[in-house]
Amino acid sequence: MPRERRPVPLTTTQRMLVYALLTELAPTNSALARQAEAALAVSNCDCGCPSVDIVTDSRGSTSTSIADVDLVAHDPTRLLYAVLSVRNGCLTELDCVSQGAEAFFSPRLADVSGWAFTTEIVDEPTNQ
Numbered sequence: 001m002p003r004e005r006r007p008v009p010l011t012t013t014q015r016m017l018v019y020a021l022l023t024e025l026a027p028t029n030s031a032l033a034r035q036a037e038a039a040l041a042v043s044n045c046d047c048g049c050p051s052v053d054i055v056t057d058s059r060g061s062t063s064t065s066i067a068d069v070d071l072v073a074h075d076p077t078r079l080l081y082a083v084l085s086v087r088n089g090c091l092t093e094l095d096c097v098s099q100g101a102e103a104f105f106s107p108r109l110a111d112v113s114g115w116a117f118t119t120e121i122v123d124e125p126t127n128q
């Protein structure tokens with residue numbers, strides 16, 4: 001169900017994750033960098049992790065040089081995943097996934113040093 005929550009600025013951890021993913025996987029994409037700069041967040045998860053829907057003012061700054069992709073980072077143990085979704089040239093979501101009881105995605109994660117980064121092309125539209 002859609003929630004009626006007002007967009008708020010990204011937290012330090014959310015901003016760090018977005019910038020880390022863009023720096024690693026789309027370093028030359030200035031349109032996405034501009035979107036990240038002005039991005040706001042709407043919480044989409046109640047578990048306490050940093051997952052958010054991303055709200056961008058994309059007028060005039062959508063990226064046409066990138067397909068629909070998920071920018072993915074995972075920690076060395078593969079228990080934590082951060083996924084930044086790009087759809088129609090816009091940042092749309094930061095999804096933070098953890099392996100249940102084995103690990104919790106801290107909302108105050110400080111950095112992603114040692115993490116591995118991959119880009120996954122998305123072929124079909126998703127209904128998230």
Ligand SMILES: [Zn+2]
Nearest residue numbers: 045047048049
């Ligand atoms: Zn969560």
